[in-house]
Amino acid sequence: MSSYILLAPILLPVLSGAGMLLFPFWNARARNIFVEAVVVVNTILTLAVLRLAPRETLYLFSLSEKLPLTLRIDGLTVFFAAIVALLWPLATLYAFEYMRHEERVNTFLAYYTITYGVTLGVAFAGNVFSMYLFYETLTMVTLPLVMHTMAPEAKRATRKYLYYMIGGTAFAFIAMVFYVLYAGGTEFTYGGTLDLDRIAHHDNVVYLIYLMGFFGFGVKAAVFPFHSWLPDASVAPTPVTALLHAVAVVKAGVFAIIRFTYYCVGPSLLAGSWAQHTALLFAIATVVFASTMGVREPHFKRRLAYSTVSNLSYILLGVMTLTPLGLLAGLAHLLFHAVMKISGFFCVGAVMHQTGREYVYDLDGLGRRMPLTFGAFLISALSLTGIPLFSGFVSKWLIARSLFAQGGILGQAGVLALLYSALMTAVYLLTVAVRAFFPDREADTASLASYTDPSWQMLLPLGVFSVVTVLFGVCAGPVLSALEGIAQGLV
Amino acid sequence: MDISLALPRLCGMGLSFRVDGFRLLFACLTTYMWLMTSLFTPEYMAHARKKGRYWFFLLATYLATMGVFLSDDLYTTFVFFELMSLASYVCVIHDEKPATMRAGGVYLAVAVIGGLVTLMGIFLLYHLTGSLSFASLRASCADLLAGGGREELKWLYIAGLCVLFGFGAKAGMFPLHIWLPMAHPVAPAPASALLSGIITKSGIFGLLVLAADVFAGDGAWGLLIAGLGTATMLLGGVLAIFSVDIKRTLACSSMSQLGMIILGVGMQDLLGEHNALAVRGTILHMVNHANLKLVLFMAAGVIVMNLHKLDLNEIRGYGRKKPLLKAVFLTGALGIGGIPLFNGYVSKTLLHESIVEYVELLHQGAGSLPGFLTPHQAAALFQGIEWLFLLTGGMTVAYMTKLFVCVFVERNADPALQREYDRKGRYCSPLTGTVLCLAALVLPVLGCLPGLTLDRLADTAQTFLHGHSPAHPVHYFSLVNLKGGLISVAIGAAIYLLIVRRGLMARREDGARVYADRWPKKLDLLTLVYEPVLLRALPALCGGACRLLDLLSDGVITFVAGTVFPAVFGFFCRVLDFVTDGCVLLLRRTTHRQRRPAPVVPDGYRFSYYAGTCLNAAARLLDRTVRRGRPSGRDYVLLLAERQSLYKDTRRLIRASASFSLLMMGLGLAAVVLYLLVLQ
DSSP: OOGGGGHHHHHHHHHHHHHHHHSOOSOHHHHHHHHHHHHHHHHHHHHHHHHHSOSSOEEEEESSTTOEEEEOOOHHHHHHHHHHHHHHHHHHHHHHHHTTTOSOHHHHHHHHHHHHHHHHHHHHBOBHHHHHHHHHHHHHHHHHHHTTTOOHHHHHHHHHHHHHHHHHHHHHHHHHHHHHHHBSOOBOOTTOOBOHHHHTTOHHHHHHHHHHHHHHHHTTTTOTTSOTHHHHGGGSOHHIIIIIIIIIHHHHHHHHHHIIIIIIIOHHHHTTSHHHHHHHHHHHHHHHHHHHHHHHOOBHHHHHHHHHHHHHHHHHHHHTTOSHHHHHHHHHHHHHHHHHHHHHHHHHHHHHHHHOOOBGGGOTTHHHHSHHHHHHHHHHHHHHHTOTTSHHHHHHHHHHHHHHHHOHHHHHHHHHHHHHHHHHHIIIIIHHHHHHHSOSOSGGGGGGTTOOOOOHHHHHHHHHHHHHHHHHHHOOHHHHHHHHHHHTTOO | OOEEEEETTTTTTOEEEEEOHHHHHHHHHHHHHHHHHHHHHHHHTTTOSOHHHHHHHHHHHHHHHHHHHHBSBHHHHHHHHHHHHHHHHHHHTTTOOHHHHHHHHHHHHHHHHHHHHHHHHHHHHHHHHSOOBHHHHHHHHHHHHHHOOHHHHHHHHHHHHHHHHHHHHHTTOTTSTTHHHHHHHHSOHHHHHHIIIIIHHHHHHHHHHIIIIISTTOHHHHHHHHHHHHHHHHHHHHHHHHOOBHHHHHHHHHHHHHHHHHHHHHHHHHHGGGOHHHHHHHHHHHHHHHHHHHHHHHHHHHHHHHHOOOBHHHHTTTTTTOHHHHHHHHHHHHHHHTOTTSHHHHHHHHHHHHHHHHHHHHHHTOSOOOTTSOHHHHHHHHHHHHHHHHHHHHHHHHHHHHHHIIIIISOOSSHHHHHHHHSOOOOSOHHHHHHHHHHHHHHHHHHHOTTTTHHHHHHHHGGGGTOOOOSSOOOTTSHHHHHHHHHHHHHHHHHIIIIIIIISEEEOTTSOEEEOOOSOTTOOHIIIIIIIIIIIIHIIIIIHHHHHHHHHHHHHHHHIIIIIHHHHHHHHHHHHHHHHHHHHHHHHHTTTOOOOOOOOOOTTOHHHHHHHHHHHHHHHHHHHTTTTTSOOOOOHHHHHHHHHHHHHHHHHHHHHSHHHHHHHHHHHHHHHHHHHHHHO
16 A cells, blocks of 8 residues: 555545535535445544554655654544544534524535545654644644634634634744754654754753644643633534534644654753743643633533643653653543543533523523433543543543652642642543433423434434443543553554 | 342442341341331322322332442442432422431432441542442551551541442531531421431441441441541430421431430441450441331321421420320330330440440450550540530430420410310321321330340341450349440430420410520521531632633633734734835835926026025925925025016017116216326
């Protein structure tokens, strides 16, 4: 198999989406079938490529001597691309039903599909420049999705989204340029490729540059104080919030940080430095901050967005311990959180779609009318809280272990932050689920009588995600042993 | 018997189970409790809605409780413990009334918060010891306690406290008991029996693991647990005496009895090598209390099932003409009151003896105790605790007497109601009656034949707690041991007569004496401390701080990016921009100024031109300053030129005229005449 096959999973959705923009469908049914077919075919293609394609670098072209555009598959690529590929078809299925009554669905689905290819591009990138390119493109192709409703607050959120992203990538760009100039080779290599002789005695500069990269890519990962675009961006339609702002976009930020930390600068260079401590400190601050804000937030979707902010920083907490155990923990949480949070958002979306209710105090007793939706939400909430038997527990346990192995005040503070956050998660998610099933006030349940669970297109993804959440929680062994190879850089 | 099962790949950490004497005993006890309550439930719940849900979660709770008692590592214990908490919640809130929902909310909150804190503690233990199975915990914690550094010991205690938090909360331990007096009364009676009888024991199970495996023989830990146990049993007893609600009284009684059990758990560690009495007392009181509460809550359930009332003044006199119910309740009351020949007496005696033994050991200089106490102080302290124990026993007698006298002896204050109560009629089905009798029959059997029954149970179960068989069998009915029981009864009689009859009864307007709720409403840990702190102060503080941070971060970013950055850089850029422009302008004004063509001054008008220009300039200056707003609008050049041409014309005309010539001639003549006259 020629290595040019690596281009296929990226180009197929991008070209299909572009085609839809140029030649819009007039028939909703045909359009849906086309989109779902493209997405499913691309998923199969991606998985096949990940499994079969040769593990060699595909060199496309070069902007300058040191800036070649290359694609390559390694362990981390397989991990991230597989998550994206497996979640996309289900999210698309959900989007059909959710967007049924919206306008400009053709444009929406076109960009939605393009985003699929671009996200895979981030995963497949073979060096930091290629990743940066796809990363920047990802911002651009998701803009129309955030702005979709065209409401004033959507436009405002989009502006904010754009400013934050551009500002972030500006910092990341500085870090990238520095790295490219001082690296031995720009190909992603586990352990980093900085030329140690050339940067000798300039430790503090390296750390500063690293932090620029961390916070630059950290804007997508919603690190405090660059988090506030994420709750605001929840004005986007739910399929966007769920898939992009819980998985694809934000996890691309985390993915980029992992790449930059472990594959460019190198964990051994950073371990024990003030750069690492600063990054850990901000991750801890984000966890504490976002969990508290989650409790205060009455808007259901924004509340979950805050939960995403704190969970992204869980991942960063694990990653920034700079140990294989920490990376394993981070990757595990990346995977588990993707599944359980997308499930949570889909429940929110189902509620909004079926009832139009957006605030948590309006949901009392709704669990009786929409048992399947809220059952899925309960599982998601329990898992996010970190109750054993659900997947969230497994990864949180690993993160806590890696933090404790890290030791020091920051390690202990991190574990405390995890505990605090778990308690707050219980408050801001479990209470919603409990009150949906067991309302405090019996009186106004009559107004709920007409609401029902949504159609199969919405329930199928929810069911799959719930089952997977429990499955990972009960039997995480195989997944963890697969991730262990990636975390140690063996794959 | 020793069977174990390990499922290492499951649930992240792996699950492991074991069946040995202790676990078998409690597995059987759990099953027995579920069997009895399940036989009672159909009649109790006959008119309830959603029975399917109730049964489902009841069975889920059963499964989880079995999981707790059969677990062989702390992680497995915890997994099933959480499952049990969540499943039992649905049983507790079955009727979904507002009061129930509130109590259920507290129950769930305590369970979830306790669970997460416990998980944290388990995690710390795992980090410290590398394993969570009971056997390896015991080994590695013994090493740590014997030779661990200060830092490690500190973390071990922190871990222990965290684990204690969740399990202690479930065991109704002070100050985490708040859920217990709330949740028991509102739950359906069969669920109350299970909650009180066996689910609280799963919390004790965690405490036992901590005491026997993690802090085996550690004096400080023992003292802490014993202290908390003492506080729990006293508070429970006092609350029960003050209560005027039959199920709440029983719930507080549970708390009090659990306090005794917790005290026993603490004594195990304090006694160290000599812990036989404490271990056996603890196990047997767990068994006995489960049986007692089964009987008492089911008996109370029969009353509630018929009357749907819990207030003592309303159900007063209900049992007067119901000998079966009366006998059953009396058996339970005697059992829990620690009356000889009933089962409670046996375990209470053992617990009492363990305290006495510890005091003796202290006098001999043996027994482990924390470093900050001298043996003498400790001995005095535990003599005090011994008396408090007897006092609690007395309180038990007092509040059970209060319940029994109220329901089964006295008449209701309302004679009509009493007549209705006394009417013959079926108040429970034969099945329920049989279940009640069987459950009650167990109590005197255990109490009369302790050597055949309870001692054997203790023999098989004590290996789990690493208890050592006592040097000599305990003679329960010897005078020394009877003395403790009798003192308790005496105290109980005194409390009942002096406090309950005098202090806690009030005379109603119509003269009837009724039970009064004298407990100050405000004196409630939940509404006094926990709710204000957790629901108001903490969210307000943290939330406010975070909101501020959010605004600040957002505001700072917006301000910096939107205002400061453009302003500062814009200013610089404008300055820079102006430098170029300014240079060009300066050059244009100075060296590179375009010359204007020189004005053509008409001949003959030179003066009026220059003077007019000067006047014009002066007028412009005045226009701009003094005459601002009302310019003169004159052109002085023109004005002067006009005047000049007029002057020229006039001069020319005059010069050309005859009169001018005559005038000139005259002037000439005059000059000549003047010359001649003057000069000559």
